[in-house]
Amino acid sequence: MTSKDYYFDSYSHFGIHEEMLKDEVRTSExxxxxxxxxxxxxxxxxxDIGCGTGILSLFCAKVGAKAVYAIDCSEIANYAKLIVKENGYEDVITVIKGKVEEIELPVDKVDxxxxxxxxxxxxxxxMLDTVIHARDKWLKPGGIMLPDYLTLNLVGIEDAEYKREKLDFWDNVYGYSMKCIKEVAITEPLVDVVDSQQICTGVQLLREVKVPEYSVEDCTFTSPFELTATRNDYIHALVAYFDTTFSTGHKANMFSTSPQAQQxxxxxxxxxxPDEITICEGEKLTGTLSCKPNASNRRDLDITxxxxxxxxxxxxxGQMEYKMR
Structure with a gap:
């Protein structure tokens, strides 16, 4: 099984879709x-690209779409077909199982x-690469994309307790040094919920994604940052999150994955x-964040x-090399 096959197979498991559907912020927005x-x-x-259970397709059908083509590469597409039929939208929604890059739609263009x-x-x-491919191949001039604008943001946090428990732990394991593992562990970014009280700097915009004009090449980037301390504290880690905006409707709406927003x-x-940085209110931590898709699997990331x-x-x-795998 290739890494791509594993990625698509992972989305055939119901637990992933249950988690996403129960994400009230995501689904309701x-x-x-x-x-x-x-x-x-x-x-x-x-x-609808990466339709999963077809929930977004059902939303579109309910507001009067003439036709919805829902594409997913995993086995969940077979269940999406049943869900569409179960809800009486089989005359509107067509579920297609396959890779966007390999299939043909029964229409030349979509709105x-x-x-x-x-x-x-x-x-x-x-799936940004896939969305860009579909946009360039099928979207009509003047067509809309949902969402259409996103930002990647960065803040600094104090997190002595976690760093001590999960990283410094390897310095002395029952009297033995295992620092070689610590050196690897720190290169693996942690995906977790951050307490907003840990934030000790202002926010830095790292990257804007204007989906209607973004290119595959834009997925490789280097962004400078300047984080200003909002109090006297220590910086143990940098935290990234993104905001998502839908601006094309009669009203714009958005959601944030910030530590200060609903989870x-x-x-x-x-x-x-690697450093515990002592910083005073008003002082700055500067630097750059570089991101590029991994050469072996574009869905993985190499971050410096x-x-x-x-x-x-x-x-x-300092400089750190991180790997998101």
């Missing part, structure tokens, strides 16, 4: 976006593309630093963070 775009969807042709393509850290295991299944992505701090009590400078 997509529903609101589709309802706010009724005038753009009613009587039009919609393409709307809807997809929940985002992954952890926005880009990890995301989603995306949680946040935490990058632990450089950082520099020249403060009253401490000077720190």
């Amino acid at each position: 997509y529903k609101r976006a589709i309802e706010f775009n009724k005038q753009n969807i009613e009587g039009k042709v919609v393409l 709307v593309i809807v997809s929940e393509w985002m992954g952890y850290f926005l880009f990890y295991e995301s 989603t299944h995306w949680k946040q992505t935490v990058f632990y630093l 963070i450089t950082y520099n701090h020249n403060g009253k009590w401490q000077q720190a400078k």
Whole structure:
């Protein structure tokens, strides 16, 4: 089984879809976006990429789509067909099992593309490449995309307790040094829920994704950051999250995966630093974050963070290589 096959097979398990459907923030905001775009969807042709159980297709059919083509590569597509029939929309929704890059639609163009393509850290295991391919092949000029605008953001946090329990633990394991494991463990970003009280800096915008014009090449990027301390504290890690906006309807709506927002299944992505950085209110931690798809599997990511701090009590400078697998 190749890594791509494993990715698609993982989405055939019901637990993943249950988690996503129970993510009230995600599902309700997509529903609101589709309802706010009724005038753009009613009587039009919609393409749902990575349809899963077909919930977004059902939302589109309910607001009056003329036809919805729902594509998924995993076995869940077989159940999506049953769900569509169970709810009486088989004359509107056509479920197609296959890879977007390999199938042909029964129409030349579509009016709307809807997809929940985002992954952890926005880009990890995301379907953005696939959405771009579908956009370039099938979306009519002037067609809309849901969502259409996203941002990737960065903050600094204090997290001494977790770092001590999960990373510094390897320094002394029943009297033995296992630092070689610590050196690997710190390169693996943690996906978890961050307490908003841990945030000790302002927010830095890292990346904008304007979906109607984004390219595959744009998925490789380097972004500078400047984080200003909001209090006297220690920075143990940097935390990334993303915001998602639907701006094409008669009302815009959005949701955030910030630690300060209601929890989603995306949680946040935490990058632990080797240094414990002492920082005073108003001081800055500067650096860059570089991201590129892994050469062996584009759904995996190689991330490099450089950082520099020249403060009253401490000077720190470093570079870390992280791998999201």
